[in-house]
Amino acid sequence: MSLKLVFRGFFLPALLLAVFNQSVHAEEDLWVTMQKTASAARELNYQGLFVYHNGATIRSVQITHMYEGGREFSRNVVLDGRPREVFSEGDDIVIFNAKNDKIVIEKRRGQNLFPAMLPTQLYPLKQNYKLKYIGQERIAGRLAQVIDMVPNDNLRYQYRVWSDAEYGLLLKMSMVDAQGHTLEQIGFNQVAMLQTKDLDWFQPKIDATKPYVMDDSTDLTHTEDNLVIANLPTGYKKVDQIQLKVHGKNTTVQQLIFSDGLASVSLFVEPMVKGMQARVGKKNMGSTNVYAHVLNGYQLVVVGEVPAQTVEQIALQVTFKK
Amino acid sequence: MKQQLSALVDGEVDVERCEHIFLAAKSTGEVAQAWREYHVIRDVMREDYWNESDLTSRIMANLDEEPTVLAPQAVSASEKVTHIRPRFNTYSWSIAASVAAAFFVGLFVFNQPETNPTIQIADKDTDQYVVAHHNYAPSSATYYMQNVAFNAGE
Numbered sequence: 001m002s003l004k005l006v007f008r009g010f011f012l013p014a015l016l017l018a019v020f021n022q023s024v025h026a027e028e029d030l031w032v033t034m035q036k037t038a039s040a041a042r043e044l045n046y047q048g049l050f051v052y053h054n055g056a057t058i059r060s061v062q063i064t065h066m067y068e069g070g071r072e073f074s075r076n077v078v079l080d081g082r083p084r085e086v087f088s089e090g091d092d093i094v095i096f097n098a099k100n101d102k103i104v105i106e107k108r109r110g111q112n113l114f115p116a117m118l119p120t121q122l123y124p125l126k127q128n129y130k131l132k133y134i135g136q137e138r139i140a141g142r143l144a145q146v147i148d149m150v151p152n153d154n155l156r157y158q159y160r161v162w163s164d165a166e167y168g169l170l171l172k173m174s175m176v177d178a179q180g181h182t183l184e185q186i187g188f189n190q191v192a193m194l195q196t197k198d199l200d201w202f203q204p205k206i207d208a209t210k211p212y213v214m215d216d217s218t219d220l221t222h223t224e225d226n227l228v229i230a231n232l233p234t235g236y237k238k239v240d241q242i243q244l245k246v247h248g249k250n251t252t253v254q255q256l257i258f259s260d261g262l263a264s265v266s267l268f269v270e271p272m273v274k275g276m277q278a279r280v281g282k283k284n285m286g287s288t289n290v291y292a293h294v295l296n297g298y299q300l301v302v303v304g305e306v307p308a309q310t311v312e313q314i315a316l317q318v319t320f321k322k
Numbered sequence: 323m324k325q326q327l328s329a330l331v332d333g334e335v336d337v338e339r340c341e342h343i344f345l346a347a348k349s350t351g352e353v354a355q356a357w358r359e360y361h362v363i364r365d366v367m368r369e370d371y372w373n374e375s376d377l378t379s380r381i382m383a384n385l386d387e388e389p390t391v392l393a394p395q396a397v398s399a400s401e402k403v404t405h406i407r408p409r410f411n412t413y414s415w416s417i418a419a420s421v422a423a424a425f426f427v428g429l430f431v432f433n434q435p436e437t438n439p440t441i442q443i444a445d446k447d448t449d450q451y452v453v454a455h456h457n458y459a460p461s462s463a464t465y466y467m468q469n470v471a472f473n474a475g476e
Binding site for chain 2: 108109240242244253255257259264265266268279283285288290292301303304
């Protein structure tokens with residue numbers, strides 16, 4: 001057997017297999033890093049300052065986060081613009097919002113607050129994104145692994161993730177469109193691990209001179225009404241459906257919320273009544289796209305932090321149960 | 323002391339065994355303040371801010387029975403709270419719409435269906451939906467954007 005044949009018969013396939021294995025492992029390793037990043041934001045105790053950029057908009061936020069006795073607590077204080085404090089315990093979120101002479105208290109359902117932006121269940125993301133290792137960078141005085149999440153199709157944006165090389169904490173994340181423009185960016189300017197287990201920071205700065213007012217509109221009716229059938233693009237799933245009451249009208253607006261694990265999209269369905277003007281068309285506002293049209297006597301509006309073709313596709317493929 | 327108060331509010335501690343906490347709550351302003359603030363957060367999260375929880379009522383009743391009671395601050399805090407009308411009325415929708423309009427750029431219009439008397443999508447027409455999306459969809463970044471939209475117009 002000649003050396004050439006040996007090479008062809010054994011070494012070459014073995015070499016290819018080795019290369020293949022390595023790339024598979026590399027991708028798997030990166031998903032392990034992502035899993036660590038998703039967990040670290042929820043399970044570590046830390047305090048820091050992060051900045052959110054969206055177009056011309058910049059907001060600085062001070063965060064304190066603690067995981068104690070299996071429960072997660074965080075306090076976010078928005079430092080720019082109007083005073084605003086966001087408290088979360090698990091999925092419950094309460095916002096103290098200074099508006100003119102009063103403090104409005106709003107309640108919200110669980111949102112992926114920075115740095116807990118990656119879902120703990122990564123399976124949906126694995127279906128729709130490939131990971132690509134970019135290198136290492138210093139963020140907020142910490143060494144970070146830089147990983148790109150490249151979508152498999154044009155129905156979602158690309159994300160770049162900076163994950164703390166030691167702790168796995170998400171230090172920074174950006175959203176990039178198909179042309180490579182950064183649409184949104186959120187990241188720490190400074191961050192430190194907390195040693196204390198004291199929860200005394202978990203309280204709002206109460207202003208005794210101002211009235212505290214509850215915003216009732218955040219009491220939502222969650223429904224399981226299946227009248228509307230959305231034929232969603234791959235990877236998107238319905239995560240919630242709520243009923244919005246419009247004051248002075250008898251009709252209610254249905255809001256169906258979809259997510260692929262990272263991006264979220266809302267589909268609004270409102271029955272057309274006499275005198276109501278139909279809205280048709282599309283609109284872009286930075287990372288947010290809107291598509292409106294009328295179907296079967298219903299006004300449909302789709303809004304989401306996804307590419308224009310995604311909101312359009314969702315809007316056009318809605319059907320109604322007969 | 324604060325931990326004990328928290329545990330009390332959480333219902334993790336037997337009320338009868340915590341007499342010293344009530345005494346302390348009455349006597350020191352700092353702890354009383356912490357008690358009240360903790361209630362604001364916890365009760366709002368449990369959606370029972372507007373109906374005092376049984377436990378809280380029991381604690382307050384306990385405090386009332388004491389001869390040298392100071393006015394329980396949690397009660398005075400909730401007295402200050404009044405309900406406002408839901409945001410989803412036509413009036414505030416239009417305000418939110420005009421507020422957010424300043425931030426929206428790039429309007430593209432599609433061909434309209436020929437049969438329906440439709441209007442083209444205009445900035446303020448769909449802003450109410452954008453605000454609702456940012457309010458209720460689970461996304462961190464959009465939360466800050468919504469914040470910006472509200473800040474701008476007020």
